[in-house]
Amino acid sequence: MADAGAPFRIEGDTGEWEVVVGLEVHAQITATASKLFSGAATAFGAEPNTQVSLVDAAMPGMLPVPNKECIRQAVRTGMALDAKINRWSRFDRKNYFYADLPQGYQISQLYHPLVGEGEVEVLVDDKDDSSAKTIGIERIHVEQDAGKLMHDQHPTMSYVDLNRSGVALMEIVSRPDMRSPAEAGAYLRKLRAVLRYVGSCDGNMEEGSMRADVNVSVRKPGDEFGTRTETKNVNSVRFVMQVIEHEARRQVELIEAGGTIVQETRLFDPDKGVTRSLRSKEDAHDYRYFPDPDLLPLELDDAFLEECRGSLPELPDAKRKRYEAQGITPYNAGVLTAEVETARWFDALLDAGAEAKQAANWVVAELFGALNRRGESIENNPVTPAAAAELLRLVADGTISGTIAKQVFEIMLESGEGAAAIVEERGLKQTSDTGAIDAEIDRILAANADKVEQYKAGKQALFGFFVGQTMKAMQGKANPQVVNERLRAKLG
Amino acid sequence: MSELTTKTIADLRDGFRGGDFSAREIAEQFNAAVAAARVLNAYTVETPDDALAAANAADKARGNGDLGPLAGIPLGIKDLFATEGVDTTAGSNILKGFRPPYESTVSGNLRRAGAGMLGKLNLDEFAMGSSNETSAHGPVISPWRRSGSNVGLTPGGSSGGSAAAVAADLAPGVTGTDTGGSIRQPAAFVGISGIKPTYGRCSRWGVVSFASSLDQAGPMAKTVRDCAILLEAMAGFDPKDSTSLDLPVPQWEAGLSSDLNGKRVGIPREYRIDGVPEEINALWDRGIEWLRDGGAEPVEISLPHTRYALPTYYIIAPAEASSNLARYDGVRYGLREEGVKTLDDMYGATRAAGFGAEVKRRIMIGTYVLSAGFYDAYFNKAQRVRALIKQDFRQAFEQCDVILTPTAPSAAFGIGETTDPLAMYLNDVFAVPASLAGLPAMSVPGGLDGQGLPLGLHIIGNELDEQGVLNAGLAIEERAGFTARPEKWW
Amino acid sequence: MSVSKDQVRHIAKLARIAMSDEEIERLVPELNGIIGWVEQLGEVNTDGVEPLTAVIDQKLRLREDAVTDGNCRDEVLANAPEAQHGFFAVPKVIE
Numbered sequence A: 001m002a003d004a005g006a007p008f009r010i011e012g013d014t015g016e017w018e019v020v021v022g023l024e025v026h027a028q029i030t031a032t033a034s035k036l037f038s039g040a041a042t043a044f045g046a047e048p049n050t051q052v053s054l055v056d057a058a059m060p061g062m063l064p065v066p067n068k069e070c071i072r073q074a075v076r077t078g079m080a081l082d083a084k085i086n087r088w089s090r091f092d093r094k095n096y097f098y099a100d101l102p103q104g105y106q107i108s109q110l111y112h113p114l115v116g117e118g119e120v121e122v123l124v125d126d127k128d129d130s131s132a133k134t135i136g137i138e139r140i141h142v143e144q145d146a147g148k149l150m151h152d153q154h155p156t157m158s159y160v161d162l163n164r165s166g167v168a169l170m171e172i173v174s175r176p177d178m179r180s181p182a183e184a185g186a187y188l189r190k191l192r193a194v195l196r197y198v199g200s201c202d203g204n205m206e207e208g209s210m211r212a213d214v215n216v217s218v219r220k221p222g223d224e225f226g227t228r229t230e231t232k233n234v235n236s237v238r239f240v241m242q243v244i245e246h247e248a249r250r251q252v253e254l255i256e257a258g259g260t261i262v263q264e265t266r267l268f269d270p271d272k273g274v275t276r277s278l279r280s281k282e283d284a285h286d287y288r289y290f291p292d293p294d295l296l297p298l299e300l301d302d303a304f305l306e307e308c309r310g311s312l313p314e315l316p317d318a319k320r321k322r323y324e325a326q327g328i329t330p331y332n333a334g335v336l337t338a339e340v341e342t343a344r345w346f347d348a349l350l351d352a353g354a355e356a357k358q359a360a361n362w363v364v365a366e367l368f369g370a371l372n373r374r375g376e377s378i379e380n381n382p383v384t385p386a387a388a389a390e391l392l393r394l395v396a397d398g399t400i401s402g403t404i405a406k407q408v409f410e411i412m413l414e415s416g417e418g419a420a421a422i423v424e425e426r427g428l429k430q431t432s433d434t435g436a437i438d439a440e441i442d443r444i445l446a447a448n449a450d451k452v453e454q455y456k457a458g459k460q461a462l463f464g465f466f467v468g469q470t471m472k473a474m475q476g477k478a479n480p481q482v483v484n485e486r487l488r489a490k491l492g
Numbered sequence B: 001m002s003e004l005t006t007k008t009i010a011d012l013r014d015g016f017r018g019g020d021f022s023a024r025e026i027a028e029q030f031n032a033a034v035a036a037a038r039v040l041n042a043y044t045v046e047t048p049d050d051a052l053a054a055a056n057a058a059d060k061a062r063g064n065g066d067l068g069p070l071a072g073i074p075l076g077i078k079d080l081f082a083t084e085g086v087d088t089t090a091g092s093n094i095l096k097g098f099r100p101p102y103e104s105t106v107s108g109n110l111r112r113a114g115a116g117m118l119g120k121l122n123l124d125e126f127a128m129g130s131s132n133e134t135s136a137h138g139p140v141i142s143p144w145r146r147s148g149s150n151v152g153l154t155p156g157g158s159s160g161g162s163a164a165a166v167a168a169d170l171a172p173g174v175t176g177t178d179t180g181g182s183i184r185q186p187a188a189f190v191g192i193s194g195i196k197p198t199y200g201r202c203s204r205w206g207v208v209s210f211a212s213s214l215d216q217a218g219p220m221a222k223t224v225r226d227c228a229i230l231l232e233a234m235a236g237f238d239p240k241d242s243t244s245l246d247l248p249v250p251q252w253e254a255g256l257s258s259d260l261n262g263k264r265v266g267i268p269r270e271y272r273i274d275g276v277p278e279e280i281n282a283l284w285d286r287g288i289e290w291l292r293d294g295g296a297e298p299v300e301i302s303l304p305h306t307r308y309a310l311p312t313y314y315i316i317a318p319a320e321a322s323s324n325l326a327r328y329d330g331v332r333y334g335l336r337e338e339g340v341k342t343l344d345d346m347y348g349a350t351r352a353a354g355f356g357a358e359v360k361r362r363i364m365i366g367t368y369v370l371s372a373g374f375y376d377a378y379f380n381k382a383q384r385v386r387a388l389i390k391q392d393f394r395q396a397f398e399q400c401d402v403i404l405t406p407t408a409p410s411a412a413f414g415i416g417e418t419t420d421p422l423a424m425y426l427n428d429v430f431a432v433p434a435s436l437a438g439l440p441a442m443s444v445p446g447g448l449d450g451q452g453l454p455l456g457l458h459i460i461g462n463e464l465d466e467q468g469v470l471n472a473g474l475a476i477e478e479r480a481g482f483t484a485r486p487e488k489w490w
Numbered sequence C: 001m002s003v004s005k006d007q008v009r010h011i012a013k014l015a016r017i018a019m020s021d022e023e024i025e026r027l028v029p030e031l032n033g034i035i036g037w038v039e040q041l042g043e044v045n046t047d048g049v050e051p052l053t054a055v056i057d058q059k060l061r062l063r064e065d066a067v068t069d070g071n072c073r074d075e076v077l078a079n080a081p082e083a084q085h086g087f088f089a090v091p092k093v094i095e
């Protein structure tokens, strides 16, 4: 792992360059059944143009009526990002022509966004608490998504599907606070986690629920910001990091070769790993934003805001702190809170009575290993939090050893049976019967007289060998503590 | 049987209910009148079967006493209202052949009240105009003519087909829309009544948008009472329109009273403007006397920003229109110009062929005032002045209950006589301030000018006070005794 | 401010209205006439005046989240100049 303390630098011919990154993340509000301004459905993957109302198709005389739940989810998201919620906001029209934009304008918010400034704390290296960094949020506004164009179905025509037209998006605009691909990656992952905790967005980047416009510029450390380019609609964390890496190098090379950066929109080609210019300067857009006269100002009252705040779940940072306070290592706490499903499952495990530290170790080491092997997700694996708590209890009270616990867990995964029943049926209970243990120890010491000699002569490492042999002879069921005690007594 | 087409809606309603004639007879007479008056070009589509079907239903319902308020009444619908399955063009080539799979809330409300539809009424393209000359269907010819002349006159606009239809007895009542005077000015030009209610009273859902913050539907008819009857049926809260007023619809007809005792009538000093014919100011003075006679007390008021209303309007309305009309792009409905290779070329060619000169002009102005670097100087400035205009009215209504002014600065003019766009825009100088302030306002006929053409008086009310406007209108109607009718030449 | 021929051409492009040189030339004085006329608003002192945001004092109503619309592809496509396989079809767009 690279040293988080060393700043990310691009080595140019003229020295070191710093990259400056800001992200505009478009997050679909997946918590709603219907669109931002119409009652059409938003489910992913429907037949073309079936989730389109006359409003979404911008038929003459059709009017937008805003969806309360979209506003609520955007406000909750803003609150989760410690942002200022604007009680008075309004919608503006962003005017441009494109085949995926039926109205000829996108209803968005420029002048008075719903959510103002906020911030997110990220760990650039999740194993290193000192890599923490605060990324500023400039604003979050609510807007409509556009439809979809398909270019490969006909030789001379593009096809238009309006199913996405009018779907609610939150545009989360960061400050230009990131200084490396890693920071941008950490920010995106954290943002995604927060949205998923809040429940406003499912964070599914493959389905387009989250995508980022990546603003990149370079400068000599300490200089003013350089001119930035914006690479649109990048749809994975890895690609975002690639874009930054590539753009930074491209810009440095261009500047050092005597060129200048033009403020422009670029497109990322994931196959080649490069960005390319999308629009020339002559086509510079003039969006002619103005307040949408079909919509009145949006005013939020106290009761609405209180409900939004009251319905927020415990968020990743708070949860992580709580876990650490319960004795869980910072690394485990980070892993357990990174995904909302993990945290939810782990909280259920704690609620079922598991001891925090033991449970955390077991989840990170055993459960994750098993899930990986079996290709299962945490919320649909056959072992429930209650069943896992039962298993952990058997370990904690000495009924079974850790080794046996692994076996029991495998059986649980296969059979779905409870831990206690498995232990009972198969006689896997741990024994502390010193008579039985002593008998095995005596047999092993007798059979390995040479090793006993060596041990007594100072080869301390052999102690582990005797423990292992005894445990093996006891089929793993001996209480390891008792085995240790007895061996120590007999070996003198 | 008597000539039913000359009757008021109230008389048709009462006669039909009383068994003097059937709804079918009403519909048949109007259908015949419509078919015989095509030279006026008032209708873009005739729907006689629709009128007959509604009439048959009304006749059937009359037996069991289950009648909607407009049962038996056929109406004309301005072609800005989407009518399900019936061509809706907004007077534009760009919507040629467009058959909406939906019915506008307002026309739907009228249908639910029992009304049938005689047809769709001609209008200025996208309601942009004051003479109905910008329609892709050609101009509407007013049934009125100057004394001793057969020069074709405009019925005003943009609800020109609507106005001509009522004046020529081709419909007992019609829908209009008013963005900056488009109900009131044509009503004045043809000697009928028309009211634009408070912004938000009538749903805009399914009405082709011109300028969203100004557009309001309203009725036009022969009498103030008929306007009250129609408005009651048209208005009402619509959850599909975010700007719709969530208020019950008052019983305006039942509330009609021409007794104006205790009411004060504001006379805005700034409405005496240079260049307005003396006849119009004289009619205004007569109107003041009529209201005084009805019991009201005239008070002089000031609306200091009046002279800035038109320039304000000609920034805001085109700006909104430039955006509202962006959806006419040849992709989902209406005209598409073929034979172009790129999407942008298709947009450019389609919109060049589909829009007429006035619509293009306004889209250009609107695009300009919103474009980078000009937004604050034009659009935002206009919205600030609009706030001042609104404030003028707010202060004025602390001193008076209604305001009386002339409706338009001239009587109807000849087709093709006004070619300068700015001169055309001046037609709405008296009508536009109330539009900018979202206030209810109505035109009622006051008399004839020296050439035998109708002139209107204009009443502006406070927010939500349509009743006050209608009552003042009724007081004028009773005293003006306006019975002149265009001589039938068509 | 007065509008130049190039500006008019640019505005026409923004508005996606194809125009010939003659049309643009004709529009220049027309637009200048109208724009010069609306500029009289410059005389009005609007210091401290907020731009009007709602003509009738009202707040935005919000609707409940429910699927109440859509699922009407035939209606959506019924008026399309060109529809194929359930899509609107337009001249090919190169991104």
Ligand SMILES: [Mg+2]
Pocket (backbone or CB within 6 Å): A024, A213, A230
């Ligand atoms: Mg962006």
Ligand SMILES: [Zn+2]
Pocket (backbone or CB within 6 Å): A026, A143, A171
């Ligand atoms: Zn956006």
